[in-house]
Amino acid sequence: MAKTDTGCKTNSGRFFEDFRPGETLVHATPRTATSGDQALYTALYGSRFALNSADSFAQGLGLARAPLDDLLVFHLVFGKSVPDISLNAVANLGYADGRFLLPVFPGDSLTAVSKVIGRKENSSGKTGTVYVETTGHNQRGEAVLRYTRWVMVHKRDAGSAAPEPVVPSLPDAISADQLIVPENMVGKDYDTTLSGSPHLWEGYSAGEKIDHVDGMTIEEAEHQLATRLYHNTARVHFNQHAESGGRFGKRIVYGGHVISIARALSFNGLANALNVAAINGGRHCNPTFGGDTIYAWSEVLDSAAIPARNDIGALRLRTVATKNRPCQDHPFADSEGRIDPATVLELDYWVLMPRR
C-alpha cells in the first residue's frame, strides 16, 4: 500500500483512448430530486411554466402533482455523466436524439448510465470525438430520459495510433409520433389565464419567429450554484485561480445553464409550451461568462399533431440564445452559415402544447 500520494485514488477522467464503442459506463452518484431542487431551479432561472410551478395546475391536467422541470432532470442526469465522460473534454460539441420518457417527481432518485456509441480521432492527432448515449433512470429502474451527446476529448498520448472510426447514425430530429405525452396528462379544460398566455398549439405555425424580449445577466455565484446542484464537476466552471491562466482568463458557464435561461426566457411568447418532449439537436456556439446578459428568440420549425390526440399538439422549435445582444432581428447565422458572434446556443427541440 502506497504511503504517499500516487494520484491513483483521484479521478483524472477518461481520455480519448479509454472509450471503447459498445462499452457501458454506470455513473456515480445517485441523486434524489426534491422540492428543494425545484425551488432552487426556480430561483436560478425564474421559470414560470405552470405545469412545473404548481401541484394544483398539474392536477388540473391529470397528473398527481407537479413534475420537476424537464431541464432540471436533464442537468441532473448530464451532471452524473461528467466525471466519466467529459472531465477532460475540450468542448461539448452537440446533442441529438434526446427524449423525455417519464416525468420525474420530487422524491424520485435518479441514476445515469452511458453507452459509448462512437469515437473518431481528429486530424490533429491530439484529440478525438466521443459519442455517448446517456440514459437516466428513476428508483424503479424506469428510463426517464435518453439522449446522445458528443464531446471533443484529449488523447492521453498524442502518439497513440488512431482507432478505426465509429460514427453513429443520428436522426436529424425525433419524429412527432415518437414523442411521449406524460401518462394521464390531458390538455382539455386547460386554463390559459393561469398559464399566462391565450396562444395554444393552433396559434403557432412553421416559420414564425418570436423574440423573447427579456435579458438575464448571469452572476458567477448563480452558475456555480446551478452547476454544483447538478453534481457537474467540470473544472472550468469553478476555479478562477486556475482559469485566470487558462484559455479565456475566466470561468466558463456550464452550457446547460444557458439552455435553462433560454427556456425560461421563452415563456414570454411560448407560455403554453408545457414541457420539453425531445431534444433534436443542440450546440453551444460560443462560451458564456459571468457578467454576460443572455437574450433569446425562437423559430417554430414544425407543428405536428400527436397521433390519436386532439387535446395536445407538438411544436418543433429552434431557440437561439445570444450574449449581450437583443434578439429583435433574430440573429443566428449569415447566408454563408457563419454563426453570429454573439450567438451562444442553438437548441432544436419539441415541446408539447395544449390544443384549442
Place this chain on the structure above:
Amino acid sequence: MAKTDTGCKTNSGRFFEDFRPGETLVHATPRTATSGDQALYTALYGSRFALNSADSFAQGLGLARAPLDDLLVFHLVFGKSVPDISLNAVANLGYADGRFLLPVFPGDSLTAVSKVIGRKENSSGKTGTVYVETTGHNQRGEAVLRYTRWVMVHKRDAGSAAPEPVVPSLPDAISADQLIVPENMVGKDYDTTLSGSPHLWEGYSAGEKIDHVDGMTIEEAEHQLATRLYHNTARVHFNQHAESGGRFGKRIVYGGHVISIARALSFNGLANALNVAAINGGRHCNPTFGGDTIYAWSEVLDSAAIPARNDIGALRLRTVATKNRPCQDHPFADSEGRIDPATVLELDYWVLMPRR
C-alpha cells in the same frame, strides 16, 4: 397566421390606458410554495423568527407545523401581479390596507387576482397612477392575503385624453380589531429562551425606538435569486446589459427584497414579533443597488390588545431601512418632512407578539 414575429405573443405589459376601475385581473402562474422556498428564504435573509423556523416551535403554539414566512407569501403573491400590473411601471409608489388572512403551509398552491380600484393621470400627461387591490388564494380558494398598492405607469400614448380620476379611499391603518390571529395559535407557555428574547408585548410601548444594529450587504446574485424565486419579472432587476444604459446604469433591487432584509434585521430587538399581521403602509423612498449595505431601525407606533385575547397582543411598527448608513440616530425625515437621502424604505405594519 403570421410567418414572422409580430410581437403579439409576448407580453408587453399594460399601460395606463389599459386599466379600467372595477375590472378584475386573474394572474398567471399558480405556484406551490414548499419547504424548498422557505429554505431559500432563510438563506437569502437569515430570518430567525421562531414561528417560521421550526415545526416543533409552531406546534408548541398550537399550529400543525411551521407556516411559511408571511413576507415570502407576500412576495409570491406580489410577483404574480407584476406581468399584469407593473411591467411598465415607473415606480412602485406605495402599499396600504394589507392583511394576512390565513397562514400558508408548505405544499399550499398560491394564485393571485387583482381588482383595479383607481386611476389618475399625472399632470405631465405621460404617466398615471393605478391603484389595485391584490388578493392571494390557496388551493382551496381561501384568501390568504389582501393588500392595495399603487404604481406609476407609462401611458401608451401621451396624447390620449385623461380619464375621469378615480382615487380610492384607503385607511391610514388597519385597526387592531381587524387583525387576524392564526387559527389555533396560542401565546401562552411561549418559550422566550428558544424565541431569542425575553421582551414580550408588555415590554414595548408607543414611541420606543430600536436600532437593529446589524447591516447586510446585498449581492447582485442574491436579489436576482430572490426576485426570480417570486416569479417577479420586472426587467430592471435582471438585465445589466440594458440597465447600463438606463436611469441608474445598473440593476435596481426589488423593493420587496429590502423589506425582507429589514424584517430579518429587526429580529435583533423584536425577536418575539411572531408574524406580520397587517401592512398599514409602505414606500420605497430611494432605489437600492447591488453592493449596498442595508441597516434598519423601528419605532413602536402603537400597542394594542387583541379583542378577547390575553395571550397575544399587537404592536404597530414603523421600520425604516437605510443604505450604507447605520441607524443609531434613527434617520428618517427632517422637521420639514424631507426624507433622509440614505433612507430606502418606510414600512408601517402590525405584528403579533405573545403577552406575559
Place this chain on the structure above:
Amino acid sequence: MAKTDTGCKTNSGRFFEDFRPGETLVHATPRTATSGDQALYTALYGSRFALNSADSFAQGLGLARAPLDDLLVFHLVFGKSVPDISLNAVANLGYADGRFLLPVFPGDSLTAVSKVIGRKENSSGKTGTVYVETTGHNQRGEAVLRYTRWVMVHKRDAGSAAPEPVVPSLPDAISADQLIVPENMVGKDYDTTLSGSPHLWEGYSAGEKIDHVDGMTIEEAEHQLATRLYHNTARVHFNQHAESGGRFGKRIVYGGHVISIARALSFNGLANALNVAAINGGRHCNPTFGGDTIYAWSEVLDSAAIPARNDIGALRLRTVATKNRPCQDHPFADSEGRIDPATVLELDYWVLMPRR
C-alpha cells in the same frame, strides 16, 4: 418603560466576564431541517457523498432515507450558538471532542445548548479564551451532535480582574471505539460503482497523502447565503459597509463554509468516506475572503476497525485547505511548525468507510 432606544432589547452578545464555568446556555432559534436545506447545501458545495445524496442509496445501506449531510447539521447547531457565544469573538480558535451521535433526517427540528467548560484570560488583559461544549438535539430531545470549541472573546472591561483560569482537559482524539455507526447502517453489498470509487477502507493506510486536485472559488453571495442558512449571525460575514473600515477591509468567510468546501473537494480521493463520525480537532489558520479559491489535501492519520463490525471501518484524516494554492505538494507546516501562509484550515476527523 423607556420611550427611546436604550439598546437593551438588542443582543450585544456576551463578553469574557459573562461566561461562568458550569453554566448552561440554551440557544434560540429552533430550526427544522428540510430537503430544501439539503438542496441548498448541495448547490453551495457540490457535495457528492452518496449516503446524503439519494434515498435509494441510503436505503441500500439499511437507512430509512438519506440523512442530512453531517456538516450541514454541524453548521445548523453551530449557528445557534453564535449569538450567545461568539458575537464578540475575536477568533474561533479551535474544535475538539466532537461526535456525531444520531443521523438527522429532513423534517427533524434542531435545538442547541452549550455548557461553559472553561475560561482563561489572555496576558493582554483585553481578551480571554472561553471553552464551551455544545450539543444539538432533535425534536425528541435526543442528542445528535456534541463538540467542544474555544473562542477568543473581548472583555467588556479591560480593567476587570482576571478570574481563576479553568482549562478543560480535552482528548487529542476520539478513540475509534467511541465512534457511532448510524443505527441499521450496514456496509455489506456496498455499491462502489454508484458511490464513485472502488477504494474501500482496506485501501487506505496511515501516512497516505491525497491531493484532492480540484479548486473552488468562493463568491460573496455564496458564503452569505450559506451563513444565513445556518442562522449564523456573526457580523463580519455580512456587512461590507462596516468591514471596509475593519481589520481586513472586507467580509470574512465563515470558517465552516471552508470546512464544507474542503469536505466536498475530498470526494475526489475519498468518495467512500460515507459520513463524518467525529471531529478530533480543527482550526482556521488564516481568514478566507470572497474571491479566494480553495484547494485541499488529506493525510490518513490512522485506520481503525470498529469493534464487532467487519463491514465498516474508520479512517482518521487530516484535511488541510489552502487558498489560491494547489496542493500537489501537500502544504501545511514547515519543520519548525510554521504554518504555510496559504493554509486556511486544518481539520482532524474520523470518517466511516465500508470494508471489502
